[in-house]
Amino acid sequence: MTNSVHDMGGMQGFGVIDREENEPVFHAEWQRKTFGMMMTSLGPFQVNLDHVRSRMESVPPSTYLELGYYDKWLLTLEELAIDKNVISKEDLAALMAGQDVSLTRDTDPFPAEGMLAFLATGATAARQIETPAAFKVGDTVKAKNLNPKGHTRLPRYVRGHMGLVIADAGGQIYPDTNATFSGEGPERLYTVQFHATELWGNDANPKDTVCVDLWEPYLEAAS
Amino acid sequence: MPHDSHDHTDPPSDLALRVKALETALTRKGYVDPEAIDAVVDTFETKVGPRNGAAVVAKAWTDPAFKQRLLDDASAACAELGFSGQQGEQLKAVENTDAVHNMVVCTLCSCYPWPVLGLPPSWYKSHAYRSRAVIEPRAVLQEFGVDIPEDKEVRVWDSTAELRYLVLPARPDGTDDLSEDALAELVSRDSMIGTGVAQA
Numbered sequence: 001m002t003n004s005v006h007d008m009g010g011m012q013g014f015g016v017i018d019r020e021e022n023e024p025v026f027h028a029e030w031q032r033k034t035f036g037m038m039m040t041s042l043g044p045f046q047v048n049l050d051h052v053r054s055r056m057e058s059v060p061p062s063t064y065l066e067l068g069y070y071d072k073w074l075l076t077l078e079e080l081a082i083d084k085n086v087i088s089k090e091d092l093a094a095l096m097a098g099q100d101v102s103l104t105r106d107t108d109p110f111p112a113e114g115m116l117a118f119l120a121t122g123a124t125a126a127r128q129i130e131t132p133a134a135f136k137v138g139d140t141v142k143a144k145n146l147n148p149k150g151h152t153r154l155p156r157y158v159r160g161h162m163g164l165v166i167a168d169a170g171g172q173i174y175p176d177t178n179a180t181f182s183g184e185g186p187e188r189l190y191t192v193q194f195h196a197t198e199l200w201g202n203d204a205n206p207k208d209t210v211c212v213d214l215w216e217p218y219l220e221a222a223s
Numbered sequence: 224m225p226h227d228s229h230d231h232t233d234p235p236s237d238l239a240l241r242v243k244a245l246e247t248a249l250t251r252k253g254y255v256d257p258e259a260i261d262a263v264v265d266t267f268e269t270k271v272g273p274r275n276g277a278a279v280v281a282k283a284w285t286d287p288a289f290k291q292r293l294l295d296d297a298s299a300a301c302a303e304l305g306f307s308g309q310q311g312e313q314l315k316a317v318e319n320t321d322a323v324h325n326m327v328v329c330t331l332c333s334c335y336p337w338p339v340l341g342l343p344p345s346w347y348k349s350h351a352y353r354s355r356a357v358i359e360p361r362a363v364l365q366e367f368g369v370d371i372p373e374d375k376e377v378r379v380w381d382s383t384a385e386l387r388y389l390v391l392p393a394r395p396d397g398t399d400d401l402s403e404d405a406l407a408e409l410v411s412r413d414s415m416i417g418t419g420v421a422q423a
Contacts (some may be wrong), residue, residue: 009330009381011354017366019346025268030242035267035342036260037242037249053332069348074238078245087248095244096237103248109256116262118333122338124312125385151385155330157357169313169386189384194263200358208377210357213384 002152005064006057010157010200031070038073040115044107045080050179054151121189129171132152133216135190139165139220143214145191151179154218157212161198162222166211167191174215189213272341275306276389277410279339280421281403283316292316297389301339311338311387317380318391320419324371325390326364326417328356328390329382336387340415345415357381367418390415395423 005011026032042052055076058065067075081087091101109191110118135141143158171186178184193211196204264287279301283290293300297314301307314336317325329335330353335343346352355363360377364370371377380388392414398406413419 007331008350008354009356010358011350012358014324014349014351014354017346017351017355017363020344023344025272025342026264028239030239032264033242033246033260033267036264037246037255039263040255040259041249056332063268069345071238074245078241081245081248081254086252086254092244092248095247096240103251105251105253106338107253109250109253110259111256112262114257115256116266118309119263119266120308121378122307122309122312126313138251153331155381157330169384172384175384180422183257189386191386194312204358205361205373205377207374208360208381209376210381212381213386215384 002148002150003153003156004057005061007156009155030074033060034070034074034077037077038112040118040178041077041080045086047086048078048178048181050173050175051181052080052153053175054179057151070205084136123188125173127171127173127184129186129188131188133168135165135168135216135219135221137165141190141192141219142222143166143212144220147219148176150176151178152218154214155212157199158192158194158212158214161194163192163194163212164197165190165200166193169213172215174217176215176217187217188211189215190219192219224277259365267337271306271308271338272410272411273339274407275301275304275341276336276339276412276415277407278304278403279306279316279389280410280415281392281407283391284406285403290391295390297419306338308338310334311336312338314389315380315386316391317387319393319420321375323376323378324364324369324417325357325358325378325380325388327380327382327388327390328353330354330357331383334385334387336389339389342401344412354359354410364418365420367413369418371423390417392417392421393421395421398423 056072082089094101142162169189170191174185174187174205191211192214193209196208197206244334250257285295292317297316319325333348335344357379361378409421416423
């Protein structure tokens with residue numbers, strides 16, 4: 001989903017930023033478990049982060065706004081478990097009701113030590129690409145006015161606006177295709193710096209800028 | 224009240240029930256190992272957090288060669304101190320100077336440099352921060368008690384890709400005599416997100 005409420009940059013009306021002193025990492029046991037399950041199950045589910053983001057932002061806008069942060073993670077995990085035929089909706093409901101259901105083991109989980117090693121190593125999204133760069137540092141570019149129905153990481157607030165290329169991060173997995181398992185389709189990623197006045201008009205401070213990481217297909221030469 | 228404050232309330236029991244049911248299902252089907260869940264959670268509760276980033280900043284303040292390596296390739300520099308991994312594979316350090324104040328947000332979700340800052344605080348994930356940081360950064364900074372002069376640039380970094388940003392705050396004046404460990408104590412989490420400054 002692209003033009004939905006998850007794309008929040010520049011929205012107004014959410015009020016003051018609510019902060020908590022000495023905030024714990026998690027506020028409840030269910031949040032700890034939800035985080036841990038997400039981290040450990042993406043491999044066995046054979047899904048990537050772009051797909052998970054795409055799912056989370058595809059909940060209806062009103063639901064997205066109402067649900068808390070880890071509530072969305074939990075909902076996504078439940079949907080994945082059902083979609084991947086790990087468990088049926090009925091069996092999940094039965095378990096919630098305290099009934100026992102027959103569940104046969106069909107794979108082996110990532111063990112704790114392997115999970116910790118993966119956590120400490122990570123997996124880069126950088127990819128070698130042969131295509132020559134369309135833009136270079138110092139170029140003025142324009143973010144295209146794109147409104148795809150699928151997943152994208154091109155925020156609405158930069159579309160149609162001009163900015164300066166300040167960095168070339170090389171080839172990177174392209175989320176728009178990776179989210180739907182249509183391939184990593186690596187594209188070159190640029191950091192583009194926009195003047196606040198270009199994005200928000202003349203009431204913005206003329207000194208201020210916003211830097212956004214944008215893939216080459218999101219950009220065109222400024223004419 | 225905004226609707227994004229659920230993290231602060233006691234969970235309705237159905238959330239706990241749903242998580243228990245899902246964990247049972249995923250465990251018995253072989254998708255997750257409860258020990259692995261605990262190990263991952265424990266990592267972020269006790270091992271990985273903003274003290275890591277503070278150590279990086281303090282070293283950058285005292286070791287010019289390290290600072291240069293940090294600005295050139297933050298992932299490699301942080302790995303020298305043992306900080307690496309998921310959500311930190313492509314770290315970028317952005318330096319606060321007399322001319323520029325940097326501030327980091329993820330407007331589309333809640334991307335954050337885990338190996339150096341741990342998991343993000345609730346406010347970083349809030350709808351208010353995600354929406355406002357790019358359109359009115361100075362008003363946001365004022366809420367956090369940070370006043371940036373009108374003639375100094377506020378540069379906001381929106382983490383839309385897999386690059387993760389760490390703000391290198393300015394070293395406070397009058398700290399020449401402090402050790403690296405003592406300097407690290409001055410580096411708050413917020414100063415490395417850019418919603419705060421390091422203070423002596």
